[in-house]
Amino acid sequence: xxxxxxxxxxxxxxxxxxxxxxxxxxxxxxxxxxxxxxxxxxxxxxxxxxxxxxxxxxxxxxxxxxxxxxxxxxxxxxxxxxxxxxxxxxxxxxxxxxxxxxxxxxxxxxxxxxxxxxxxxxxxxxxxxxxxxxxxxxxxxxxxxxxxxxxxxxxxxxxxxxxxxxxxxxxxxxxxxxxxxxxxxxxxxxxxxxxxxxxxxxxxxxxxxxxxxxxxxxxxxxxxxxxxxxxxxxxxxxxxxxxxxxxxxxxxxxxxxxxxxxxxxxxxxxxxxxxxx
Amino acid sequence: xxxxxxxxxxxxxxxxxxxxxxxxxxxxxxxxxxxxxxxxxxxxxxxxxxxxxxxxxxxxxxxxxxxxxxxxxxxxxxxxxxxxxxxxxxxxxxxxxxxxxxxxxxxxxxxxxxxxxxxxxxxxxxxxxxxxxxxxxxxxxxxxxxxxxxxxxxxxxxxxxxxxxxxxxxxxxxxxxxxxxxxxxxxxxxxxxxxxxxxxxxxxxxxxxxxxxxxxxxxxxxxxxxxxxxxxxxxxxxxxxxxxxxxxxxxxxxxxxxxxxxxxxxxxxxxxxxxxxxxxxxxxxxxxxxxxxxxxxxxxxxxxxxxxxxxxxxxxxxxxxxxxxxxxxxxxxxxxxxxxxxxxxxxxxxxxxxxxxxxxxxxxxxxxxxxxxxxxxxxxxx
Ligand SMILES: Cc1ncc(C[n+]2csc(CCOP(=O)(O)OP(=O)(O)O)c2C)c(N)n1
Ligand code: SF4
Ligand SMILES: [Mg+2]
Numbered sequence: 001x002x003x004x005x006x007x008x009x010x011x012x013x014x015x016x017x018x019x020x021x022x023x024x025x026x027x028x029x030x031x032x033x034x035x036x037x038x039x040x041x042x043x044x045x046x047x048x049x050x051x052x053x054x055x056x057x058x059x060x061x062x063x064x065x066x067x068x069x070x071x072x073x074x075x076x077x078x079x080x081x082x083x084x085x086x087x088x089x090x091x092x093x094x095x096x097x098x099x100x101x102x103x104x105x106x107x108x109x110x111x112x113x114x115x116x117x118x119x120x121x122x123x124x125x126x127x128x129x130x131x132x133x134x135x136x137x138x139x140x141x142x143x144x145x146x147x148x149x150x151x152x153x154x155x156x157x158x159x160x161x162x163x164x165x166x167x168x169x170x171x172x173x174x175x176x177x178x179x180x181x182x183x184x185x186x187x188x189x190x191x192x193x194x195x196x197x198x199x200x201x202x203x204x205x206x207x208x209x210x211x212x213x214x215x216x217x218x219x220x221x222x223x224x225x226x227x228x229x230x231x232x233x234x235x236x237x238x239x240x241x242x243x244x245x246x247x248x249x250x251x252x253x254x255x256x257x258x259x260x261x262x263x264x265x266x267x268x269x270x271x272x273x274x275x276x277x
Numbered sequence: 278x279x280x281x282x283x284x285x286x287x288x289x290x291x292x293x294x295x296x297x298x299x300x301x302x303x304x305x306x307x308x309x310x311x312x313x314x315x316x317x318x319x320x321x322x323x324x325x326x327x328x329x330x331x332x333x334x335x336x337x338x339x340x341x342x343x344x345x346x347x348x349x350x351x352x353x354x355x356x357x358x359x360x361x362x363x364x365x366x367x368x369x370x371x372x373x374x375x376x377x378x379x380x381x382x383x384x385x386x387x388x389x390x391x392x393x394x395x396x397x398x399x400x401x402x403x404x405x406x407x408x409x410x411x412x413x414x415x416x417x418x419x420x421x422x423x424x425x426x427x428x429x430x431x432x433x434x435x436x437x438x439x440x441x442x443x444x445x446x447x448x449x450x451x452x453x454x455x456x457x458x459x460x461x462x463x464x465x466x467x468x469x470x471x472x473x474x475x476x477x478x479x480x481x482x483x484x485x486x487x488x489x490x491x492x493x494x495x496x497x498x499x500x501x502x503x504x505x506x507x508x509x510x511x512x513x514x515x516x517x518x519x520x521x522x523x524x525x526x527x528x529x530x531x532x533x534x535x536x537x538x539x540x541x542x543x544x545x546x547x548x549x550x551x552x553x554x555x556x557x558x559x560x561x562x563x564x565x566x567x568x569x570x571x572x573x574x575x576x577x578x579x580x581x582x583x584x585x586x587x588x589x590x591x592x593x594x595x596x597x598x599x600x601x602x603x604x605x606x607x608x609x610x611x612x613x614x615x616x617x618x619x620x621x622x623x624x625x626x627x628x629x630x631x632x633x634x635x636x637x638x639x640x641x642x643x644x645x646x647x648x649x650x651x652x653x654x655x656x657x658x659x
Contacts (some may be wrong), residue, residue, distance in 0.1 A: 013512075016523055047508050052352075063512050063523060068505045070355060071514035072348070073378055079345040083352025083360070084505060086336045087309055091356070091506050109348075112341040265338075269330050 004037070011036045011046070013066045021060050025219025027178030027204030028125055032061045034181055035094070035123070038189040039067075049092050052081040054106065056098035056132045057206070058125040075106030078113045081120045089119065089262040092192055099126040099140035103159050107139065114168035117196040119260030123188070124161055124199065127206035135209030146213040161201040162253045172198035173254040178205060179226035180250065187252065196260040203230075203248070288468040294433040294460040295363075298389055298453070299324035300468050301437030302361050306476055307387070309336045309360035311349035313368060316401045317457040318391035321363040343368035347375035347388070354384040355513060357504025359441055359478075363389035366408055367398065369415070376450055377416030378515045380538070383492075383500070385444035385479055387437070389453045391460040392568075392619075394646045403646030404457035406568055407620040412452045413597045419535070421542040423451045423549060424597040428571040430464040436594060442477040443549060447541055448499050454596060456619065458569035458648055482509060490520045492534065498541030542598060550600035553592040556582065560589030562658050563607040564615045565628055567593040570649050574617060577654035588658045599627045608632040615657045617641035617649045 022029050039049055046067055053062035055074035062069040068091075072080045077095045085093045102110050102124045113120060129147055130136040137147035137154050140161070144153045165173045172194040176184040184202065191198035205211060205222035216222045233239050233251035243249065259267075292300065298321050302310075310325040322339075329335035336353065340346040346362045353360040364372065369390045379386060392408045394400025408415075412424045423443050427436040433455065440451040482489045482501040491511040492500050503509030516524035517531050525531060542549065556578055557563060566574040571592040581588035591607060593600055604627075607614055614636060616625035625640040632638055639657050643649050 015521060016512075046510060047506065050505055063514065066510055068510050069512045070352075070505070071512070071516065073374055073515060076344060076348045076375070079340065079348025080352035080355075082338070082340070082345075083309070083311060083349030083354075084356045086338055086349070087353040087356035087358045087360075088504075088506050108341055109345055112345070265330075265336070269335070272331055273333070 007040055008033055008036055011040070011065055013064060016064060020064055022057065023208045025205065025207040025222070026057070027127065027202070027206070028058055028061060030178040030181060031123065031125055031184070031202050031204055032065070034184040034188055036065065037185050038192060041185070042189055042192060044092055044192070048090065049094065050084055052077045052084065052093060052095045054095070054097040054101035056101050056130070058096055058098040058101065061096055075101050075104070076109060077101065078106065078109040078120065078122065082113065082116075082118050085118055085120050085262055086265065089266065093119070094121045094123065094192065096123050096125065098131065099124060099128060100130045100138040103161065104139045111164070111168040114165050114170035114197050114199070116261045117169060117171055117258055119196055119262050121191045121194070122197070122199045124201045125204045126161065126201050127204050127210055128158070129206050129210035131206045131209050135213060147210070161199070165199045166254050170199050171196040171254065171256045171258045172252070174199070174252045175201045175203070175248070175250045177203040177226045177230060177250060179223045180230070183250070190252070190255070194255070195263065196258045285470040285473060287470055290466050290468060291463060292430060292466050293320055293463050294427070294430045294455060295320035295391065296324055297430045297433035297466055298363070298437045298455070299328065301434035302387070302441065303328060303332070304434070304468065304471060304474060305359065305438045305441035306478070307359045307361050307441060308332065308334055309350070309353040309358040310362065311338045311340050311346045311353070311360070312362045312364065313340055313343050313346050315365045315368045317393055317460050318363045318365045318389060321389060343371040344375065347372045350386050351375060351379050351382070351384045354386045355382070355505050357507070359385070359445070361387040361389065363391065365391050365393050366395045369408060369411065373415040377418055377420060379450040380416065380420040380422065381515050382513050383448040383502070384450065385448050386450050387440045387444055387453060388450060389437075389455065391455045391457060393457050394644070400646040402457065404569065404648060405619045405644070405646070406456050406570070407623065407644070408454065409596060409620065409623040412454050421539050422597060423447070423449060423542065424454055424595070425451065426454045426567045426594060426596050427459060428568055428592055429459065430462055431466045432594070433459060434466060434468065438474060438476070439551070442475070445477045445479045446499070447545065448479060448502060449542065454568070456568045462569070481507070486510070491522045492518060493520045494533070494537050498537050498544065546598055549595055550598060550603070551594040552600045552603040553594060554603070555590040555592070557589035557591060557607070559587055561587040561611055562589070562613045562615065563611045564588065564590045564617065564654060564658065565593065565604060565607070565624070566590065566617055567596060567624065570617050570619060573649050573651045574654050576651040577658060580651065580655050581658045584659065586659055593624070596624070599631070601631050604628055604631045608635045611636060613637045613639055615639045615641065615654065617654050617657070619643050619649060
């Protein structure tokens with residue numbers, strides 16, 4: 001444990017004013033820990049890692065880590081990331097977004113990043129709620145759930161992030177949770193090294209804004225729920241069928257090798273410039 | 278001993294204003310373009326789509342909308358590129374949030390807005406100059422901004438180079454406002470040899486990373502900028518930040534940050550405010566114009582002179598910061614200042630503000646998608 005804590009400290013900014021903004025029990029910090037362990041395990045130099053964050057509680061994590069960090073606008077992190085990756089394809093560009101960020105206001109950018117297969121990793125921290133603005137519903141809030149703007153229960157269906165990204169053309173799509181930390185490390189490491197667009201959705205509890213309104217007594221309850229209501233996709237007979245018992249599949253849903261847009265762009269450029277010589 | 282003089286490689290082109298913008302951008306060192314097609318700006322994008330893939334490391338990308346185009350342009354700028362996007366009214370409206378972000382994080386970049394009739398979808402193929410105040414105030418929050426304009430095709434090239442130079446020198450987004458007439462006029466232009474043109478680039482830090490303060494104040498008010506990936510692992514945020522780039526709400530730090538943003542532009546008004554004078558030395562009536570209207574005004578002034586009227590023309594090349602000294606001089610010397618423009622009076626209100634009731638300000642306004650003719654201006658002069 002002490003080793004892990006030491007490792008995390010090695011990646012935090014020491015000239016940044018702490019404490020951080022996260023509530024006790026928030027899943028977002030666990031994802032940050034997992035990201036740091038993944039970068040460390042892969043041996044990536046800090047100078048080559050760019051963390052591009054949207055706006056939300058999730059987006060706030062960027063400022064704490066000693067990478068190149070860009071805290072962008074609500075919903076648009078992937079557009080900045082696309083510019084950065086195309087401008088300097090050597091960089092490992094990782095986007096951190098909330099569910100509101102990535103799916104509601106930024107849904108268009110998400111499907112286009114997937115379609116383009118740009119070599120960026122998208123971490124979508126799905127807490128099924130707008131955490132930062134005080135608990136309004138997002139396009140990932142489950143139907144029937146209570147939020148500040150659905151006080152009588154949400155009528156709308158939630159997006160299934162994995163299905164959506166697969167359909168849009170992402171070449172790596174996975175789902176993990178803040179409870180399954182060891183699996184999460186693996187999913188994030190694979191995603192970072194994946195050429196092309198990779199998406200890791202992380203179920204990340206928000207006890208403050210979501211849990212309290214939806215019959216979770218405390219944060220621990222939410223992590224227990226994640227444990228008993230998820231199922232490893234590789235144990236399913238038919239991974240394309242949603243489990244009948246309502247459990248949520250976690251693991252890798254798609255992993256195909258396809259060169260990222262930036263690779264194909266610069267290959268075309270080399271070809272064109274060769275011809276012109 | 279023979280002295281070999283290098284032969285200048287100038288190129289003559291018969292080009293559209295939009296094509297000249299693209300030439301100017303490439304001349305200035307632009308190596309990144311992200312955009313979304315919209316009339317009447319699309320030719321800029323099309324030239325970039327053809328040219329950038331043929332230049333070492335040149336990047337062209339068509340994005341899913343103008344919000345994304347601005348996001349990608351800012352991202353590229355932060356990663357060290359000279360970057361540009363171009364659009365027209367509806368797209369310019371979508372870009373506003375990110376223009377503010379670029380102001381806040383001090384990302385050098387160029388946004389071209391070829392104005393067409395509005396509001397809304399308006400008159401997609403007709404000229405207007407109705408986005409002047411939007412270019413100044415479109416994004417939320419108090420901010421300074423540089424807005425330039427051009428009135429002929431050669432100027433489209435030159436002002437694009439100037440736009441990049443200002444962007445790099447002052448670490449700020451620069452907006453180049455054209456109108457449909459200038460953008461779609463085809464004229465002979467000369468593309469200068471790159472050696473003949475002054476090209477500026479952002480100042481990068483020389484101190485070791487652990488000493489670097491990414492938003493430190495300097496005498497120039499413009500901090501050095503470390504591209505992402507250069508070993509200076511900085512934090513960039515649209516939140517109001519301290520000199521380290523970290524979010525702050527401390528009134529003293531917020532004040533310092535905001536005032537520096539203004540000061541870095543304010544203290545260089547002399548450099549930034551560009552205007553051309555024509556026949557103004559003895560003028561009694563002065564026309565103040567910009568964009569394609571300045572060409573009509575030029576002819577009108579010539580015709581007025583032929584008829585013995587002492588007329589002159591001030592062509593604004595910088596719209597904001599508003600070239601106050603040049604306009605103020607006219608309001609002291611002339612009995613009338615004529616301001617023709619293709620809107621209901623967006624620049625004339627700046628002229629009136631500077632004039633402060635001193636002399637007569639006559640406005641000519643058109644919002645019917647038609648250009649303002651020399652005879653309309655001549656009538657106002659005489
Ligand atoms: C253009 C714009 N609209 C609205 C907001 C306000 N806003 C800030 S964060 C947020 C939602 C955050 O929810 P989510 O993306 O799920 O992140 P979380 O806080 O839950 O991690 C909203 C609506 C904003 N910052 N910008
Ligand atoms: S409000 Fe929710 S998402 Fe935000 S920090 Fe608190 S627990 Fe985390
Ligand atoms: Mg959320």
